[in-house]
Amino acid sequence: MNDTPATEKIYTACLLIIGNEILSGRTVDANLPFLAKRLNEIGVRLKEVRVVADSEPAIVKAVNEVRVACDYVFTTGGIGPTHDDITSGCVAKAFGTVLERNAEAVRRLERHYPPGSLNEARLRMAEIPVGATLIDNPVSTAPGFKLGNVHVMAGVPRIMQAMFEGIAPSLVGGKPVMMRSVSCTLGEGVLAKGLGEIQARYPHVDIGSYPYYRVGGFGVSLVARGTDPKELETVAQEIAALIKTLGGTPVFDGTT
Amino acid sequence: MNDTPATEKIYTACLLIIGNEILSGRTVDANLPFLAKRLNEIGVRLKEVRVVADSEPAIVKAVNEVRVACDYVFTTGGIGPTHDDITSGCVAKAFGTVLERNAEAVRRLERHYPPGSLNEARLRMAEIPVGATLIDNPVSTAPGFKLGNVHVMAGVPRIMQAMFEGIAPSLVGGKPVMMRSVSCTLGEGVLAKGLGEIQARYPHVDIGSYPYYRVGGFGVSLVARGTDPKELETVAQEIAALIKTLGGTPVFDGTT
Numbered sequence: 001m002n003d004t005p006a007t008e009k010i011y012t013a014c015l016l017i018i019g020n021e022i023l024s025g026r027t028v029d030a031n032l033p034f035l036a037k038r039l040n041e042i043g044v045r046l047k048e049v050r051v052v053a054d055s056e057p058a059i060v061k062a063v064n065e066v067r068v069a070c071d072y073v074f075t076t077g078g079i080g081p082t083h084d085d086i087t088s089g090c091v092a093k094a095f096g097t098v099l100e101r102n103a104e105a106v107r108r109l110e111r112h113y114p115p116g117s118l119n120e121a122r123l124r125m126a127e128i129p130v131g132a133t134l135i136d137n138p139v140s141t142a143p144g145f146k147l148g149n150v151h152v153m154a155g156v157p158r159i160m161q162a163m164f165e166g167i168a169p170s171l172v173g174g175k176p177v178m179m180r181s182v183s184c185t186l187g188e189g190v191l192a193k194g195l196g197e198i199q200a201r202y203p204h205v206d207i208g209s210y211p212y213y214r215v216g217g218f219g220v221s222l223v224a225r226g227t228d229p230k231e232l233e234t235v236a237q238e239i240a241a242l243i244k245t246l247g248g249t250p251v252f253d254g255t256t
Numbered sequence: 257m258n259d260t261p262a263t264e265k266i267y268t269a270c271l272l273i274i275g276n277e278i279l280s281g282r283t284v285d286a287n288l289p290f291l292a293k294r295l296n297e298i299g300v301r302l303k304e305v306r307v308v309a310d311s312e313p314a315i316v317k318a319v320n321e322v323r324v325a326c327d328y329v330f331t332t333g334g335i336g337p338t339h340d341d342i343t344s345g346c347v348a349k350a351f352g353t354v355l356e357r358n359a360e361a362v363r364r365l366e367r368h369y370p371p372g373s374l375n376e377a378r379l380r381m382a383e384i385p386v387g388a389t390l391i392d393n394p395v396s397t398a399p400g401f402k403l404g405n406v407h408v409m410a411g412v413p414r415i416m417q418a419m420f421e422g423i424a425p426s427l428v429g430g431k432p433v434m435m436r437s438v439s440c441t442l443g444e445g446v447l448a449k450g451l452g453e454i455q456a457r458y459p460h461v462d463i464g465s466y467p468y469y470r471v472g473g474f475g476v477s478l479v480a481r482g483t484d485p486k487e488l489e490t491v492a493q494e495i496a497a498l499i500k501t502l503g504g505t506p507v508f509d510g511t512t
Binding site: 017019020021022023024025026027028029032034035036037045046047048049050051052053054058080081082083084085090113117118119121122124125156158159166177179181188191192193195196199206207208209210211212213223225255 | 281282285295297303304314337340341380381398427432455463468479
């Protein structure tokens, strides 16, 4: 018996990271970890992430593949004023629509920029797909937008995070996803059999085994994720008991 | 006229990051930046990255989609001894083959583990798809493997990096991809028009514009990537001249 009926809807999301700078290794993405954690809190599971180049065919294809596979799609990057900012047009194309100069977006940019500095390049940031609604940008004004289930946001983490917090209250999710972690210095191979048995007994909990190498030696973190805090606590205790049975010392790493 | 004929083959790669721990935000991936930089040196462009869950249908689908789209596929994660390590079986399935207990992999594990400790869970790490060749693991022994153009590697960065260095000499690429970066504190929107004109004149160079917010203010890095160092230098100088023309101070950020 379980509080979570098997038919309860699992809300899913995909993150589409758009930008050559991530694929070239120049920039290390920081939006994935932020979004993953915030979505856990909202009860939405990040199901897939794709990083695609600043290429129209690649972006259009990816948008159309993921928007039917997930409840929510979030994109980051490519909505600035320069030649490599092509996300808005690609999302419009993916939806079979076109860009238009959005009057409200123009008004916001007009208020933001000093007189005379709102040039054609900056006005490109007011080109929004027909039918989209704006996503506020409290950091640097130029808005993102939502079209269907696709949320188009900036790539700069500070702006992306501010945009996300603006739309977060509108996202419908399930129960928050929580995590409980227990570590030890036993080998994964020693734990594997017993851990698999615990996983089999708790199908609503996702148990992961993550070996690490740190200064001072190696070890493994055993992480239980799920929506029922009591069940997570039970699983964590069973994992700790398994570790003790095998001669190890369980360390509880805290909760999220 | 250009040293790089338009018909020169561009070698491409896709990275498939397999693991719930990345999608949950628990673990921040470190393999993408490493692989991206090493591939630049080898003359292979990282064209796409996907992060997928520990789910057989998701992994099989992703493997089959990316292996036809790129010259090389690299996977990280999911080849350990625990229940959530399902990558090897999924890759076998994607290729229409099956796992077999690989005799050479067993021999390596037998040499590595103390007598009596090579249990069934650890022997799972010797289950390799029929037709695959092993990838050495000088850190913790359990091998990766190569099947077709798919290179299956561990997720722990230290092991992944060691595995990659073992196979790197076998990868065929084009000219190394280099980078030249110039920064300034002008707004992107001020630079956009001139920058687009430079990009149009140098189609073999990929120019990106990346705004940043740091302590002390905001700015933008203008990054030129390509395979011809002389052309990159020319582009960097033109970008610097553009910055000066617009009243800014160009800062050369170094090369890679």
